[in-house]
Amino acid sequence: MREVYPGIFLIKEKGTFGVIKPPENIYVLAGSDGIIYDAGYGSKRVVKYLIKELKEIENYFEEQNKEFKLTRILVSHxxxxxxxxLKRIRKALGINIVLTKKSQEIIKDKRSFIETFETDAYEDYLRIRKKATSKILNFLRNVGSRVFYQRIFGASYIDDPEDVIEDNSEILINGESWKVFPSPGHAIDHISLYNEDKxxxxxxxxxxxxITTWLGPPNSDIAEYVETIKKIEKLSNLKLILAAHGSPIENPRERIADILRHRKDREKQVLDIIYNNSENGISPKEIIRAIYSNNSRFLRQVARGWVVLTLKLLENKNLIRRVDTKKKIIFFPTKKD
Ligand SMILES: [Zn+2]
Structure with a gap:
């Protein structure tokens, strides 16, 4: 663990399998009425490690004759x-789980959670299948992902949080007021936590x-994501960003400008490709190939998400139009006349 700001500690949980299970940051806002922000992975080994690190923070506080008591755990999304x-940490520490209404709906049971990952029309942009085939594939995928989340992440579901809050609220942590506000884009239930004084x-x-935040269907949305980033840009007195992965961000304004620029560049890149193929149109798969020509199949698979969402965005802005042919979906620039 590391004290990243007086009274705020970062515990890093190790990841495995690269981008599938990345290293994860858990924050502890330590004090007499402290909170853990984000619950990380749920395997026995990882939670044991977390408890050991928390003990160290407690010892550190005791040495300074300061009160250390954790009362709650909250998740970003x-x-x-x-x-x-969540479940294992609650059991080990006897603390309360705080969830927003939206988050609670999603993880109340396995079924609701899996449903949030089910395909939508925008994912179908990439392949046209017969209905029966896609039904069978969906079924297999659902069974696969149930096992996957449980085995790899140690996922457990929460139908009995102690506290359910609005996603726009204020919470008291160690006697100080923190603002909770909705920040959808990457995930529909995403919230941020902000203290203006600090x-x-x-x-x-x-x-x-x-790294660039992963965006993909069905529960990411680029327009919402950009809105969220702009909302954060407007926060007065923003000095330090503590993210769920990677190191603290000490130059928040610069990083925010980078992110907004990157999204604009990506939008233009896709639009340019469609303009360059305006005669015969171009399919999403071909667009991905054009952008990631030298990259692995795996990376192309990961990138599918943002490309599909960018197509959705451009279509909503009426800059491109889609044509469904028998075998695939292709895109054309919107006629300007
Ligand atoms: Zn996420």
Whole structure:
């Protein structure tokens, strides 16, 4: 663990399998009425490690004759690397689980959670299948992902949180008021935690120091994501961003400008490709190939998410139009006349 700001500690949980299970940041706002922000992974080994690190913070506080008591745990959003540890941590520490209404709906049971990952029309942009085939594939995928989340992340579901809050609220942590506000885009239930006096924002997955936030259907949305980043940009006195992955961000304004620029560049890149193929149109798969021509199949698979969402965005802005042919979906620039 590391004290990243007086009284705020960062515990890093190790990851495995690269981007599938990345290293995860757990924050402890330590004091007499402290909170843990994000629950991380849920396997026995990881939670044991977390408890050991918490003990060290407690010892450190005791040495200084300061009171250390954790009362609650809150999560940024319900992706498996953020909520899986909830149940085990609650049991080990006897603390309360605080969830927003939206988050609670998602992880109340396995079924609701899996449903949030089920395909939508925008994912179908990438492949046209017969209905029966896609039914069978969906079924197999659902069974697969149930096992996957449980085994790899140690996911457990929460139908009995002690406290359910609005996603726009104020909470008291160690006697200080923190603002909880909705920040959808990466995930529909994503929230941020902000204290204006300190200028500290817990950004979850929305703003990361050196990697681009993953965006993909069905529960990410680029227009919402950009809105969220702009909302964060407007926070007065923003000095330090503590993200769910990677190191603290000490130059928040610069990083925010980078992220907004990057999204604009990506939008233009996709639009340019469609303009360059305006005669015969181009399919999403071909667009991905054009952008990631030298990259692995795996990376193309990961990138599918933002490309599909960018197509959705451009279509909503009426800059491109889609044509469904028998075999595939292709895109054309919107006629300007
Ligand atoms: Zn996430």
């Amino acid at each position: 319900c992706h498996p690397d953020h909520f899986s540890g 200028g500290i924002l817990f950004s979850g997955d929305n703003i990361l120091r050196s």
